Amino acid sequence: MTQSNVEKVIDMPPAPAKVIACHVIELDKGDGMMKTWSYPASERVQMDICFRKIAKIKKSISAAGAIAKYYKYCKTWHYINISPPLLESGMKIAEKEFLRIDRVAVVIETEDFNPVRYEEFGNLFIRVFVAEADPTILLRQFLSLVVTGKCHWENTTIKASKFDSILPFQDFRVRSLITTFGIETIVLLTAVLRKQRVVVYNRKVDGLIRDVLSILALGSRSDNQWDNVYPWVGDNDDELAQFTDMNFYIVGCANATIENRPGFHDIFVNIPAAEISVASHAKENMMMSKPHKEVALFMVQLSENEEISEYDLIQEIRKKAQELSIESHQLKKRASDAEEA
Amino acid sequence: MEEVDSILIYTLKQVGCDLGSKLSELTSQQLMQCVLACLRLIRPDDLEIPTYDSKMLMSLRFKVAQQTAKLLAELGYTEEIECQSLLYPTESDARKVLIFVVEKLPRESDVASQIETLHRIARETTSKEVKVNDTENAFGKGSGIEVDGIRLPNAVDINKLPKETLKFYASHLAELTFAKEREKWPANRPKAKTSKPYVDDDFGNPDIPEVIGSTNDVSAKLKPEMPQLVIDGKSILKPPIAQKPNFVKSVDEVPHPDKEQRDADVIAEKLMMLQEISEQKAIQLHQRMAELNFLNLKVASMQGDVEKQRKHIIDKGKRVERENKTSQLINDKENGIEKVKNAIDSQVEKLINYSFQWEQHRKPLIDQIRCKREDTLIEQSGVGKTRDKIKSLKSVLKEMGQEAQSKEDVYFKLLIEYEKMSKELSRSSYTQRITEIIGNIKKQKKEINKILEDTKQIQKDINTLSGRLDRTFAVADELIYKDAEKDKDKSVVQSYKLLVAIHSDFSKIIKTLEEAANLRRQTRDLEDKLELESGKNVEHKLKRLRADLVQMQNENMILEARLRDPTIKRSH
Numbered sequence: 001m002t003q004s005n006v007e008k009v010i011d012m013p014p015a016p017a018k019v020i021a022c023h024v025i026e027l028d029k030g031d032g033m034m035k036t037w038s039y040p041a042s043e044r045v046q047m048d049i050c051f052r053k054i055a056k057i058k059k060s061i062s063a064a065g066a067i068a069k070y071y072k073y074c075k076t077w078h079y080i081n082i083s084p085p086l087l088e089s090g091m092k093i094a095e096k097e098f099l100r101i102d103r104v105a106v107v108i109e110t111e112d113f114n115p116v117r118y119e120e121f122g123n124l125f126i127r128v129f130v131a132e133a134d135p136t137i138l139l140r141q142f143l144s145l146v147v148t149g150k151c152h153w154e155n156t157t158i159k160a161s162k163f164d165s166i167l168p169f170q171d172f173r174v175r176s177l178i179t180t181f182g183i184e185t186i187v188l189l190t191a192v193l194r195k196q197r198v199v200v201y202n203r204k205v206d207g208l209i210r211d212v213l214s215i216l217a218l219g220s221r222s223d224n225q226w227d228n229v230y231p232w233v234g235d236n237d238d239e240l241a242q243f244t245d246m247n248f249y250i251v252g253c254a255n256a257t258i259e260n261r262p263g264f265h266d267i268f269v270n271i272p273a274a275e276i277s278v279a280s281h282a283k284e285n286m287m288m289s290k291p292h293k294e295v296a297l298f299m300v301q302l303s304e305n306e307e308i309s310e311y312d313l314i315q316e317i318r319k320k321a322q323e324l325s326i327e328s329h330q331l332k333k334r335a336s337d338a339e340e341a
Numbered sequence: 342m343e344e345v346d347s348i349l350i351y352t353l354k355q356v357g358c359d360l361g362s363k364l365s366e367l368t369s370q371q372l373m374q375c376v377l378a379c380l381r382l383i384r385p386d387d388l389e390i391p392t393y394d395s396k397m398l399m400s401l402r403f404k405v406a407q408q409t410a411k412l413l414a415e416l417g418y419t420e421e422i423e424c425q426s427l428l429y430p431t432e433s434d435a436r437k438v439l440i441f442v443v444e445k446l447p448r449e450s451d452v453a454s455q456i457e458t459l460h461r462i463a464r465e466t467t468s469k470e471v472k473v474n475d476t477e478n479a480f481g482k483g484s485g486i487e488v489d490g491i492r493l494p495n496a497v498d499i500n501k502l503p504k505e506t507l508k509f510y511a512s513h514l515a516e517l518t519f520a521k522e523r524e525k526w527p528a529n530r531p532k533a534k535t536s537k538p539y540v541d542d543d544f545g546n547p548d549i550p551e552v553i554g555s556t557n558d559v560s561a562k563l564k565p566e567m568p569q570l571v572i573d574g575k576s577i578l579k580p581p582i583a584q585k586p587n588f589v590k591s592v593d594e595v596p597h598p599d600k601e602q603r604d605a606d607v608i609a610e611k612l613m614m615l616q617e618i619s620e621q622k623a624i625q626l627h628q629r630m631a632e633l634n635f636l637n638l639k640v641a642s643m644q645g646d647v648e649k650q651r652k653h654i655i656d657k658g659k660r661v662e663r664e665n666k667t668s669q670l671i672n673d674k675e676n677g678i679e680k681v682k683n684a685i686d687s688q689v690e691k692l693i694n695y696s697f698q699w700e701q702h703r704k705p706l707i708d709q710i711r712c713k714r715e716d717t718l719i720e721q722s723g724v725g726k727t728r729d730k731i732k733s734l735k736s737v738l739k740e741m742g743q744e745a746q747s748k749e750d751v752y753f754k755l756l757i758e759y760e761k762m763s764k765e766l767s768r769s770s771y772t773q774r775i776t777e778i779i780g781n782i783k784k785q786k787k788e789i790n791k792i793l794e795d796t797k798q799i800q801k802d803i804n805t806l807s808g809r810l811d812r813t814f815a816v817a818d819e820l821i822y823k824d825a826e827k828d829k830d831k832s833v834v835q836s837y838k839l840l841v842a843i844h845s846d847f848s849k850i851i852k853t854l855e856e857a858a859n860l861r862r863q864t865r866d867l868e869d870k871l872e873l874e875s876g877k878n879v880e881h882k883l884k885r886l887r888a889d890l891v892q893m894q895n896e897n898m899i900l901e902a903r904l905r906d907p908t909i910k911r912s913h
Contacts, residue, residue, distance in 0.1 A: 032714055036707050039696075100711065135703070136696045143689045 017160035018111035025105040037135040068119040071232040079108045081122030085130040117163035172214045178303040186296035191267045192219025195248035199265035212252035379442035
């Protein structure tokens with residue numbers, strides 16, 4: 001099994017950059033934050049959600065360095081880059097411009113999933129914005145990214161195509177999932193295979209994203225299942241409204257209160273408590289048989305082998321799970337044949 | 342007067358009344374009918390308006406006339422009016438009544454309802470007359486006018502035409518109608534009865550008679566009037582065209598009673614048929630209307646579709662144009678790419694230009710927002726402070742309230758206690774006594790203080806006196822001693838000795854005095870104690886004890902004696 005093969009199957013294949021919008025949000029030294037610039041436009045709900053995410057990031061991190069986080073809302077990936085306005089000597093702009101500003105956040109909206117790529121662009125945008133204190137120059141950079149797919153500012157040049165061959169996400173932790181849940185991990189796999197509504201709770205956002213994407217990697221068989229993954233969602237009505245018409249999704253949430261919305265999930269995964277609960281209305285859909293148990297045992301055994309890499313682990317599990325699905329298909333066929341007979 | 346008359350007559354004819362050209366020729370029957378017709382128009386909703394017929398019983402006629410007179414009075418007729426003024430009118434009376442009624446007629450604004458009412462009235466009168474078939478009642482041209490009445494829209498148009506023209510039209514109308522319907526002649530007078538169901542319909546569904554009016558049925562219905570018009574209206578409404586032979590024949594046939602019977606049958610049959618047909622037509626009409634509505638809706642939706650399609654087409658056209666352009670560009674290869682690049686570049690430049698412009702607005706606005714925000718923050722902090730203050734005040738208030746409550750509780754308790762206590766002892770007397778006692782104590786304290794001061798003073802005096810004594814003694818002692826040493830006189834020595842003796846004696850006396858005072862004090866203390874002890878009644882108690890002891894001793898003796906001598910016990 002070659003690495004490239006794994007890439008294709010496991011992960012969302014790297015897609016060319018499709019940038020939609022860019023926003024600048026300034027965080028005051030107090031509690032306030034304000035969207036000061038947008039191109040081409042921003043919506044109220046979208047910005048509200050964005051503000052909440054930034055507030056959450058701000059709460060959890062006190063370090064002075066740059067932070068990059070991302071989430072998905074209505075099929076659009078939002079990459080948030082937050083950094084303090086690092087004023088270098090020799091900058092043209094007087095410091096008073098950023099006197100009251102604690103941090104600057106740049107939010108890039110895109111259609112493609114590629115956190116690494118947009119972290120780099122986001123950081124560049126912040127630097128441009130802080131150094132020039134002129135959104136027009138930022139706009140020029142943004143348009144250059146849209147039109148030519150690259151940015152050039154002072155001595156730095158970043159090409160969007162640079163990331164086209166790199167996996168957008170590699171930080172899976174299936175092994176940790178299996179050690180946490182043991183043979184119950186099969187429930188997660190089955191839920192994804194059977195397209196149930198899975199909601200994952202974890203306190204820390206980074207861990208949450210890793211867990212959600214790992215669960216997806218366990219069970220997804222086609223690229224388009226990535227359409228249904230929302231690694232970081234807040235427990236708010238306006239944000240959850242996007243799911244009303246969906247009957248399959250994997251949603252990650254850092255608010256424990258999400259469990260109090262019973263109609264929202266079929267399977268609820270509480271990672272800190274190592275609990276998987278299947279909603280009563282989904283129990284019928286989650287019936288499992290002997291082959292499932294075999295797969296579960298196989299997963300546990302495999303994860304105990306420290307020599308196998310995370311990728312190989314995922315790959316092996318997928319292979320085994322494929323057998324499962326084939327078997328179930330056969331069973332279904334037999335059942336339907338029997339009915340017809 | 343003639344002009345007034347002609348106007349009156351014209352109006353009344355329009356309303357559908359039949360009357361002659363002169364008011365002086367007006368009969369009571371005509372007058373009554375005119376008045377009633379007008380009343381019906383004035384009060385279309387009034388069902389109490391009676392009908393009048395010359396064939397009615399005389400008493401009934403009187404009654405109707407009475408009612409009519411009453412109605413007129415109700416309407417505001419100021420002149421005196423009674424049944425006789427209607428039934429046996431003088432010319433001036435009739436004129437007055439008619440003028441009044443005509444004035445009260447609804448105005449042009451009510452034309453629609455008027456038309457309908459006219460239709461109805463026209464038919465009613467027509468049918469009545471046909472039924473009656475009495476030339477004596479229906480003055481000739483009257484029926485002709487009624488034909489006009491059916492065709493009211495025309496009549497309304499000719500409102501301002503002179504009477505003669507109107508007559509001319511009327512006669513021509515009759516002629517024309519006749520010419521058209523000649524073939525369908527056979528039905529005669531009784532056919533007019535067919536109008537009755539229409540009259541009924543008229544109330545229920547105003548649409549029907551109009552539609553029917555346009556069909557042959559109504560034309561056929563209209564026809565019976567024609568002969569009458571011709572027969573009766575010979576004097577005035579003479580059709581200018583010579584009467585058709587058929588028509589004349591039929592006219593001739595009318596009076597024959599044999600034929601009448603036959604015709605009646607035929608007409609009854611026809612009537613039934615016509616009724617059925619009219620009903621069918623009505624149903625058909627309804628169906629058609631529904632269909633029409635449906636079709637209208639369909640048309641509307643179709644129009645919407647058309648609009649949509651048009652938009653679609655426009656969109657498509659735009660797309661095609663765009664695609665055309667792109668294809669052109671593609672075909673142009675290098676040039677095309679150049680063009681596209683240029684276009685994009687120009688767009689980017691444009692955008693950046695806009696952005697630059699926007700920036701000039703944006704920055705002050707953002708600063709403004711910041712300032713406002715800070716202001717609100719400050720305000721909020723002020724508000725917060727006041728809120729905290731309010732909170733603290735509230736808590737204080739709560740505490741105070743609790744305190745007040747506890748105090749109130751205590752107060753109530755005390756109140757209850759107080760109520761329990763006997764109320765005979767007045768509080769004031771107690772307090773008075775207490776204050777008295779306190780005053781006494783204060784007085785005593787003052788006296789004690791005085792005494793203390795006195796004693797202190799005396800002590801001081803004593804001290805100073807004893808000091809002086811000591812000093813004087815020392816001086817005297819020294820002086821006498823020196824003298825005694827110098828002189829060695831016996832008297833001096835004697836005096837010295839005496840002095841010493843006096844001194845020592847006096848000091849002894851003082852000592853004894855002090856001791857005596859001490860003793861006296863001790864005795865006083867002891868006396869106090871004694872008094873205290875005696876206050877305890879020790880003596881009395883001792884006496885009682887002694888008596889008890891004696892008794893006990895006696896008892897003991899008796900017991901001892903019993904022990905020694907059991908007989909005593911037995912005897913006892």
